[in-house]
Amino acid sequence: MRREYGAPVSVGGKAEKIKIGLRTESQNEPYYVMIKNRLLQDIPEHMKRMKLGRRYAIITDSEVSELYANNLSRMLNNSGLPTEVFVFEVGEKSKTLAVCEGLMEQMSSKGFGRDSAVIAVGGGVVGDIAGLVSVLFNRGVPYVQVPTTLVAQADSSIGGKVGVNSVHGKNLYGDFKQPKVVYIDPMTLRTLDKEEYAGGLAETVKHAVIKDPKFFDYLENHTEEILRRTDYSLLHLARTNCSIKGSVVEKDPNEKGMRRVLNLGHTVGHAVEKLANFEIIHGFCVAIGTVVALRIANMEIGFPDGDLERVERLLRTFGLPTIVPAGISEDDIIKTTSLDKKAAGGQARYALPTMIGKMAKFGGSYATYVDDGVVRMAIRASR
Numbered sequence: 001m002r003r004e005y006g007a008p009v010s011v012g013g014k015a016e017k018i019k020i021g022l023r024t025e026s027q028n029e030p031y032y033v034m035i036k037n038r039l040l041q042d043i044p045e046h047m048k049r050m051k052l053g054r055r056y057a058i059i060t061d062s063e064v065s066e067l068y069a070n071n072l073s074r075m076l077n078n079s080g081l082p083t084e085v086f087v088f089e090v091g092e093k094s095k096t097l098a099v100c101e102g103l104m105e106q107m108s109s110k111g112f113g114r115d116s117a118v119i120a121v122g123g124g125v126v127g128d129i130a131g132l133v134s135v136l137f138n139r140g141v142p143y144v145q146v147p148t149t150l151v152a153q154a155d156s157s158i159g160g161k162v163g164v165n166s167v168h169g170k171n172l173y174g175d176f177k178q179p180k181v182v183y184i185d186p187m188t189l190r191t192l193d194k195e196e197y198a199g200g201l202a203e204t205v206k207h208a209v210i211k212d213p214k215f216f217d218y219l220e221n222h223t224e225e226i227l228r229r230t231d232y233s234l235l236h237l238a239r240t241n242c243s244i245k246g247s248v249v250e251k252d253p254n255e256k257g258m259r260r261v262l263n264l265g266h267t268v269g270h271a272v273e274k275l276a277n278f279e280i281i282h283g284f285c286v287a288i289g290t291v292v293a294l295r296i297a298n299m300e301i302g303f304p305d306g307d308l309e310r311v312e313r314l315l316r317t318f319g320l321p322t323i324v325p326a327g328i329s330e331d332d333i334i335k336t337t338s339l340d341k342k343a344a345g346g347q348a349r350y351a352l353p354t355m356i357g358k359m360a361k362f363g364g365s366y367a368t369y370v371d372d373g374v375v376r377m378a379i380r381a382s383r
C-alpha cells in the first residue's frame, strides 16, 4: 500500500524513516530520510552498513565544524570509517564554483579519489556546495546529507537540488543529484540563532500553505512550543516537512511540473535576496516573497482575504518579516525576477495557492505569468 505523506515507516526508539521513492534517468532507487532526536550518535553504525566508500570527506562551514562536524568525524574514525573534515567560510557568499574547486583540490591533495563519499554537515549552503562537489569530484561520488539548520531539515537536504550562485543569479550552476541518505537530528536546531531558526519556519509555513491545512492549524496552535523548540515540536516539524517535500519531489524530481509548487514565495524572495546582496537571510526573503505571492494570488485567483491574514499573522508570530524592504525598488524586483532561471522568455512565473493547502494549476502547469502591473501592486501593498 502506498504510504500517505505524514505517516512515518517506523516510530519509537528507532529513527523514523521517510522513504523518498524516486525514478529518474540517473537514479532508480529510493532513499530514506532518517529522523530522530539525538540521531547524530547513531550515524557511524548506520554508515558502516551503508558502505558508501572507503574514505569520507565531511564538507562543512566554519561554524558547524566546531559545533558538530569535527565531533562526527571523530565518531566515524573511531568506528573504523576514515574521515577528514573540509571547511569553508560560513555564509551564502561562499556558494561559488571557486569554493567548490578549492575543496576538491584539498580532497585530491589528501589522496581522496573515486572510492570516497561526501558527507554534508550543515545548513543549506553546505548541502548545496557538498552536493555539487559530489557531482564533480572524480566524475561523481556518493553523498549523504546531515542537515543542521531548519531550512536544510525542512527543505534543501531533500530532493537533490545542488549548486552554486553566479553573479547573474542564485543557484545558476548545479544539478539534480539525490543523496544516498539524509540523517536529521532535530536537536541540532537548539544551537541555531533565533533568526536562522525563524528562516526555516518560513519554509515550514510554505509547506503547510502548499499542501496541508491541518499542518497549518498545528503551526498556528503551537507557536509557543515551536518557538521554545520543544523535543516534540522539532520532531513533528521535521517529519511533516520531509513528508510534504518528499511527496512532491517523488512525483517530479527534475522540476518539470508539480515541483514548481515548492517555489511559492521564491520568485520575489530570490530577487530580494540578491538585491539585498545576501545580507538578508534566505528564509526572511522567502517570508517576504510569500506575502507578495499571496497578494498576487488574492488579486488574481481569489486566494481568500482571511487566509492571507492568517499567513501574515503566523509569519509575524514566528519573527519573520512580511514587508518588502524600503531600499529595494519595484523596478529592480521586476528586472531581477525576469533573470531568474525559472523565468521563461524573460518573464517570471509564479506558483500561487487558491487557499491554504491547495496550489493552483494553470492549464497543466503549476506556475503562471503575472502581469507586471499586478506584481507592482502586490509589492506596494507589502511596504
Ligand code: GLY
Pocket (backbone or CB within 6 Å): 155, 156, 158, 159, 161, 255, 259, 262, 263
Ligand atoms: N526548494 C525548492 C525545491 O527543492 O524544489
